[in-house]
Amino acid sequence: MSQSSAAPATEHNKSPEILSLIGDTPLVEVTQFDTGPCRLFLKLENQNPGGSIKDRIALSMIEAAEADGKLELGGTVIEATAGNTGLGLALVAGAKGYRVVLVIPDKMSQEKISHVRALGAEVRITRSDVTRGHPEYYQDVAAMLAEQIPGGFYVNQFGNPANPLAHERTTGPEIWEQMRHDVDAVVVGVGSGGTLTGLGRFFNRVKPRRGIEMVLADPTGSILYEYVKSGQLVESGSWAVEGIGEDFIPEIADMSLVTEAYEIDDADSFAAARELLRKEGIFGGSSTGTLLAGALRYCREQTKPKRVVTLVPDTGNKYLSKMYNNFWMAEQGFIHRPPHGDLSDLISHRYEAGEVITVGPDDSLLTAFKRMRDSDVSQLPVVDKSGRPIGIIDESDLLVKVHREPSHFNDPVSTAMTDQLETLPPDAKITDLLGVFDRGRVAIVMDGNKFLGLITRTDLLSYLRLHMPKSSTPPEREFV
Numbered sequence: 001m002s003q004s005s006a007a008p009a010t011e012h013n014k015s016p017e018i019l020s021l022i023g024d025t026p027l028v029e030v031t032q033f034d035t036g037p038c039r040l041f042l043k044l045e046n047q048n049p050g051g052s053i054k055d056r057i058a059l060s061m062i063e064a065a066e067a068d069g070k071l072e073l074g075g076t077v078i079e080a081t082a083g084n085t086g087l088g089l090a091l092v093a094g095a096k097g098y099r100v101v102l103v104i105p106d107k108m109s110q111e112k113i114s115h116v117r118a119l120g121a122e123v124r125i126t127r128s129d130v131t132r133g134h135p136e137y138y139q140d141v142a143a144m145l146a147e148q149i150p151g152g153f154y155v156n157q158f159g160n161p162a163n164p165l166a167h168e169r170t171t172g173p174e175i176w177e178q179m180r181h182d183v184d185a186v187v188v189g190v191g192s193g194g195t196l197t198g199l200g201r202f203f204n205r206v207k208p209r210r211g212i213e214m215v216l217a218d219p220t221g222s223i224l225y226e227y228v229k230s231g232q233l234v235e236s237g238s239w240a241v242e243g244i245g246e247d248f249i250p251e252i253a254d255m256s257l258v259t260e261a262y263e264i265d266d267a268d269s270f271a272a273a274r275e276l277l278r279k280e281g282i283f284g285g286s287s288t289g290t291l292l293a294g295a296l297r298y299c300r301e302q303t304k305p306k307r308v309v310t311l312v313p314d315t316g317n318k319y320l321s322k323m324y325n326n327f328w329m330a331e332q333g334f335i336h337r338p339p340h341g342d343l344s345d346l347i348s349h350r351y352e353a354g355e356v357i358t359v360g361p362d363d364s365l366l367t368a369f370k371r372m373r374d375s376d377v378s379q380l381p382v383v384d385k386s387g388r389p390i391g392i393i394d395e396s397d398l399l400v401k402v403h404r405e406p407s408h409f410n411d412p413v414s415t416a417m418t419d420q421l422e423t424l425p426p427d428a429k430i431t432d433l434l435g436v437f438d439r440g441r442v443a444i445v446m447d448g449n450k451f452l453g454l455i456t457r458t459d460l461l462s463y464l465r466l467h468m469p470k471s472s473t474p475p476e477r478e479f480v
């Protein structure tokens with residue numbers, strides 16, 4: 001980073017104006033769902049400049065550290081996160097001219113890592129398969145870096161009182177005003193616990209003695225639901241919803257504020273978020289689905305009319321390749337196609353439905369290469385005008401042609417493709433597939449003359465993983 005870009009913006013006595021757009025998010029009523037006797041409202045936190053509710057805490061934690069003298073001119077902001085908190089901090093601290101270092105577990109998606117890097121944050125990758133106390137545990141690495149880097153400030157959203165304070169001072173009062181001081185219940189999720197604690201404190205103050213219910217919507221697999229219901233700390237499982245659910249009780253999470261809790265599984269969360277986009281045009285992330293599903297369950301169980309609020313904590317943009325992608329949903333078992341009971345069940349992209357990326361024999365090798373790159377595959381079926389597969393072209397075929405003379409990228413695909421096809425009928429066996437893979441090929445599934453699609457090693461692995469017994473699936477850690 002150059003000297004001038006590292007210089008805090010406070011030198012100009014002014015932060016970028018975008019920071020003034022954090023908070024004051026709109027609130028809308030849900031009108032296209034069955035809400036029983038209740039009215040349900042959504043606070044659109046996805047409309048913050050960084051795309052999530054975490055912009056609020058990023059601003060609050062940075063400004064608190066500045067006020068306390070923990071963060072000074074030329075200082076470095078350090079946090080363990082690959083989630084929205086990282087984006088919020090990269091935005092806020094970056095805009096204020098601080099250096100930002102984020103410690104990110106290695107399971108996080110490249111998209112998220114690219115996003116924080118684009119905002120100017122430095123990234124240290126660490127292990128995601130180790131727990132608290134291990135020297136490579138992401139929070140321990142961040143704490144250690146803060147000691148090593150002069151002027152380093154470890155944000156620690158899980159233990160930082162400025163996190164709940166952001167919600168107590170901004171999110172809560174905004175909801176209260178927008179609802180015209182008439183609220184019966186608020187439905188929240190818990191990641192760090194900042195939202196729950198901050199909103200709970202605020203609403204207990206404006207309507208004391210639990211006048212406003214604080215309802216927890218928790219992903220199945222998280223320990224929080226059971227803790228609220230029975231006080232027991234159970235072993236955690238895994239869940240795919242991002243940003244909420246925990247395998248421990250965070251320091252700042254005041255679970256005693258929760259008056260009712262619901263457990264929502266991934267399938268219901270994803271279905272609710274997708275339905276919200278289609279029916280109401282609201283583009284939320286996966287946890288939006290958990291909160292909406294929890295809020296709808298609460299609303300429908302009521303016997304008296306109530307005014308209920310929940311949140312859209314982040315934007316759906318980050319979930320386009322997951323929850324909003326039908327192939328990912330099918331691969332993960334969240335969308336079910338009618339099974340045929342044969343090999344065609346392993347085809348992830350069906351030719352007839354226009355889902356297979358193909359190339360024609362007369363297309364150039366450059367076209368083939370670009371299609372492979374764009375769709376992140378290493379081979380393409382070559383299909384003639386009648387829709388019949390006549391060859392396969394892969395990266396090795398391309399290399400053989402162009403490595404000495406790159407101008408051969410202009411040659412037609414037919415000059416480089418393999419025309420020895422490995423075709424299998426739908427009623428072939430998995431062992432037949434293994435034979436094809438052993439020969440280094442992909443299987444082309446043909447029902448007579450009809451091309452159904454390809455099966456690759458990855459397709460077979462995904463299929464087998466999906467059929468792995470749930471009990472033998474190891475828990476996965478959540479990183480917010």
Ligand SMILES: Cc1ncc(COP(=O)(O)O)c(C=O)c1O
Binds near residue numbers: 192196243313
């Ligand atoms: C994506 C996401 N991040 C963060 C949060 C808030 O979690 P916390 O304030 O407990 O960290 C939520 C809450 O609903 C969420 O859905």
